[in-house]
Amino acid sequence: MKTTTATHTPGPWTATECGGSFQRPFIIQGGGKLVAGLEGDQLRPDAASIGEARANASLIAAAPDLLAVLVDCLEWLDSTPGGLGESASQSVRAGWAAVERAAGKAATA
Secondary structure, three states, X not given: OOOOOOOOOOOOEEEEEOXXXXXXXXXXXXXXXXXXXXXXOOOOOOOOOHHHHHXXXXXXXXXXXXXXXXXXXXXXXXXXXXXXXXXXXXXXXXXXXXXHHHOOOOOOO
């Protein structure tokens, strides 16, 4: 069983649309702190559209919850008596690698 110590801002995180701002129309906050700002601009071809920025903000805001659920599932799968089939074992290793990346650590499968 692996455990990962979270060093990110604790959840829950919320995505907020900032009215009137074309450069940073969404911010992500958690624990009273600014976690991220997302750019979105319909007029700049190199920037995400407002719709894409909204979807990205929602995904980022869900990240702490998704990470916690993934760790719970992986720990449960690691404790399965008799082991898992090779396909499931590969998925579990990939899941732990994603957790490590989320924690800012080198991924090890």
